[in-house]
Amino acid sequence: MNITKRQSTSKDVAKLAGVSRTTVSLVLNSVENAQISAETRQRVFLAAEALEYVPNATAQALVSRRTQVIGLLLTRQPHQLEADGFVLQALEGMLEVVRAHRLRLLIDVVEPEHQERAYLDLVRAKRIDGIVFSGPRSDDAALQNLEREGFPTILMGHLPNSPFCSVDVDNVLAARQATEYLLSLGHRRIACITNAPLSYSAAAERLLGYQQALQAAGIIPNPALLRQGGFDPQSGYEAMVSLLQGAEPFSAAFVASDTVLMGAKRAIRERGLQIPQDMSLLGFDDIPWAQYADPPMTTVHLPARDLGKQACQMLLQVLNAEKPPNRNLILPAPLVIRQSCQPV
Amino acid sequence: MNITKRQSTSKDVAKLAGVSRTTVSLVLNSVENAQISAETRQRVFLAAEALEYVPNATAQALVSRRTQVIGLLLTRQPHQLEADGFVLQALEGMLEVVRAHRLRLLIDVVEPEHQERAYLDLVRAKRIDGIVFSGPRSDDAALQNLEREGFPTILMGHLPNSPFCSVDVDNVLAARQATEYLLSLGHRRIACITNAPLSYSAAAERLLGYQQALQAAGIIPNPALLRQGGFDPQSGYEAMVSLLQGAEPFSAAFVASDTVLMGAKRAIRERGLQIPQDMSLLGFDDIPWAQYADPPMTTVHLPARDLGKQACQMLLQVLNAEKPPNRNLILPAPLVIRQSCQPV
DNA sequence: AAGTTTCTTGAAAGCACTTTCAAATAAAAT
DNA sequence: ATTTTATTTGAAAGTGCTTTCAAGAAACTT
The missing domain is CATH 3.40.50.2300 (Response regulator)
Incomplete structure (x- = not known):
């Protein structure tokens, strides 16, 4: 675990190649306007190779003002x-x-x-x-x-x-289209679980899309059918449990995140409901899980x-x-x- | 998008505080043995604050030989x-x-x-x-x-x-215990899908644990019941399809990765088989999905x-x-x- | 009051690189 | 052979920080 052999620097390369550090830098960075003889160039490359030289990124960053x-x-x-x-x-x-x-x-x-x-x-x-x-x-x-x-x-x-x-x-558009799909299937009572707190712009937008689709279909979004999720399956589970316990019936749910959906789905199954027979479920994100779920999830594909x-x-x-x-x-x-x- | 105002350096802080850069460094890094009067110290802090000074990490790294x-x-x-x-x-x-x-x-x-x-x-x-x-x-x-x-x-x-x-x-131990659990449930024909190619040590070890458990129970591991998975659900899907098409019957499968298991599960469901009624499934990793799957997956918890x-x-x-x-x-x-x- | 000791502080070197600029060399032109 | 031009190369400065070392200032002894 000892770091005995010092790392070689451009100075070492210069010495071995018999040139100055400038030349080493010029060659190794293949600077345009500085012409170096092919022979010198070769010597530098060989020396660098021999010493397994890699320029110190920190020093480069300091001078170039770019850390890469x-x-x-x-x-x-x-x-x-x-x-x-x-x-x-x-x-x-x-x-x-x-x-x-x-x-x-x-x-x-x-x-x-x-x-x-x-x-x-x-x-x-x-x-x-x-x-x-x-x-x-x-x-x-x-x-x-x-x-x-x-x-x-x-x-x-x-x-x-x-x-x-x-x-x-376009979160609004995507959410609206998703909801319209549910609508086109004849669903009228569609619950919604957001993907995150509404201060996250994506969450607010997806919710908006859902609401727009409903309104365009002449349905007033029902606050009793709305829950807030937050990044993890657990939040979806809790939201769905709460929805299921509520007085308001619904036949479909738009869950604005597949991760949250994972938990929501669990809650539905625990309740003994079948998907999609008893409840249609539509997600958002198309995470790898979605296509392997049981049943495979209809969802908005987020690229x-x-x-x-x-x-x-x-x-x-x-x-x-x-x-x-x-x-x-x-x-x-x-x-x-x-x-x-x-x-x- | 312009970067007009130059970033302030320790020099600026020094000037504003009316001290040298040395002192600035000594104060800001709270160096032990160098005693700085409380009054000076205070002036430096104030100056640094006023200039919103943050030391340049690159320069620090260069001199300290630590990039953090x-x-x-x-x-x-x-x-x-x-x-x-x-x-x-x-x-x-x-x-x-x-x-x-x-x-x-x-x-x-x-x-x-x-x-x-x-x-x-x-x-x-x-x-x-x-x-x-x-x-x-x-x-x-x-x-x-x-x-x-x-x-x-x-x-x-x-x-x-x-x-x-x-x-x-201890992958070997964990896999053995998992397999023993399956054995304790009365399973004798237990398939296995690895989590990765066997050059990955974890994959080899988990397989070994599975084999050890079988052998300890007097069962000779059947190569026809072994498939190789590789990091993604698709590999699990394919492995399970292949297993299901094989001539060798089995009542349980140990899949050495939940991610791979996700795909395997899909294949089983597509075949119309119920879990766990028709097929017991045991995973490895305990990814978040596992507890929300349908049914929730028995799996080895990887911390x-x-x-x-x-x-x-x-x-x-x-x-x-x-x-x-x-x-x-x-x-x-x-x-x-x-x-x-x-x-x- | 002079000599010690203790506190503070700043000059300067160093970290490993890039880049400018001028000098040195080679080539070309007179 | 001498001047002009083109080609290479190296000294030196700069990047922003830390740290050693020694000197200056202040406090304490005798």
């Missing part, structure tokens, strides 16, 4: 991360582009409570070049700090009149992986001072019809 | 990450201790194919102080590189005669969160040159009996 690291920020209660099928898919998409650009990804989860200083440290300390921010909330003080700092940030999700670029789906990918790409554009083509990129979120809904 | 960042390395095919319930829980545990120590977490997923140089970059470039390595494989060339470099590394999982410290569960936490703590001990109390920490992995198994 981007941050993924999630705002959740840590324990709510556990069952989040979305995160991993998005992460994957991000890693894909991050890797292609030889960057690194730093991940942090901040709890909604003490986010005040949470990112400031990350940002001010210049630990990262930019941020992909998942799950923005309107009441997020720290996010406003980022704004003031003018820190390169991309939102995964959407925040009305935020200066930041964002990648998102999580793409969302992550696009967010990263947008961030890179911002970092390179290119004007991103779209300030607010909207990806389609189609309804995937499987077997958890049927006509009344 | 630790890496989480996962070896999977990226797309296999998607449904991995374990990762997020472990991540959470890690974040907990990482945060407590004011460190940061860098995450990377490397594909088993080109891992050769994959971490070397990370390590040689001194981007991170240490590594938590999830899913070590015996045939991992890069891991051997880490060994040679003497880089502070903790294994989440286990590798026979590796010099690295590790945190793990993922704790594993992550302990791995991190161990790494910190290594980094601080403390001898970790246990070179190979084994956490208990109890069987959680729910409703997916019943007597024949």
Whole structure:
């Protein structure tokens, strides 16, 4: 476990190649306008190879003012991360582009409570070049700090009149279409469980879509048929139990998150109800579980992986001072019809 | 989006406080043996506050040779990450201790194919102080590189005669106990689907536990009842379809990963079989899904969160040159009996 | 009042790199 | 052979911080 052999530096390479450190840097970074003879170049490469030289990222960062690291920020209660099928898919998409650009990804989860200083440290300390921010909330003080700092940030999700670029789906539309599907099956009493507290913009939007569809069909959304979920199956379980115990009957439920849906489904089954015979269930996110559930879940497909990918790409554009083509990129979120809904 | 106002440096703080940068550093890092008058100290704090000063992490890292960042390395095919319930829980545990120590977490997923140089970059470039390595494989060339470099590394999982410290569960024992439970229910023909290719040590160990239990009961493990899964539900689905189509009858299956189990369960239901009436199913990992599945799954509880936490703590001990109390920490992995198994 | 001892503080070096700029060398032109 | 031009290379400064070392100031002895 000893770290005896010192790491070789550009100085070592220079010495071995018989050139100056400047030349080493010029060659290894293949600087355009500086012409180095092919022979010298070769010597440097060989020396670097021989010493297994890798430039010290910290030193490079210090001088270039770029750490080549981007941050993924999630705002959740840590324990709510556990069952989040979305995160991993998005992460994957991000890693894909991050890797292609030889960057690194730093991940942090901040709890909604003490986010005040949470990112400031990350940002001010210049630990990262930019941020992909998942799950923005309107009441997020720290996010406003980022704004003031003018820190390169991309939102995964959407925040009305935020200066930041964002990648998102049209939650309102997707939720409306989902609800319309339920309506088209003849359901009239449709319950709704949100995916998160309404301060999360995605939660508010999905709820709105649900309400719009109902109203367009001449149905007044019934508050007694609405419950709030929050990131984990347990919240869905509790919400559904409460719904089932309520006086208000319903034949279908739109649950704005598959993770929450997982718990809701359990509550229904415990009650001895069959899906979809006794109750139609429609989710949101299309996490891997959805298609393997019993029955496979009809749900809105959230292109999580793409969302992550696009967010990263947008961030890179911002970092390179290119004007991103779209300030607010909207990806389609189609309804995937499987077997958890049927006509009344 | 402009970055007009330059970030304030320790020099600015020094100037505002009317002291030297040395003093600023001494105060802000509360260095022990250097005594600074309370009055000076106060002035520095105030100045730092006023300028919203946060030390540049890069510069600190350069001089201290510590980046205060630790890496989480996962070896999977990226797309296999998607449904991995374990990762997020472990991540959470890690974040907990990482945060407590004011460190940061860098995450990377490397594909088993080109891992050769994959971490070397990370390590040689001194981007991170240490590594938590999830899913070590015996045939991992890069891991051997880490060994040679003497880089502070903790294994989440286990590798026979590796010099690295590790945190793990006793996979053999857990799998044996799980299988014994099935045996105790009267099952004799028990299929097994592994959680991953056998080069992953955890996969090999779980399989071994299954085989040991069988042999102890005087049953010769039947190769026709064995299939290999691999990280995602689809692999489980395919494995179970293949098992079901095979000539060999069986009344129970031990699936060494809940994620894989998710797919296997689907295959069984599509076949019109009831769980547990027609087929007992026993999983491994206890991902959030397990307790909300229909029926709730009996499975081996993998203390993922704790594993992550302990791995991190161990790494910190290594980094601080403390001898970790246990070179190979084994956490208990109890069987959680729910409703997916019943007597024949 | 002079000599010690203790407190504070700042100059300077170092961390490993990049990049500018001018000098040195080689090649070309007169 | 000498001047001009093109080609290479290296010294040095800068990135923002920590830390050693020694000096200056203040307090204490004798």
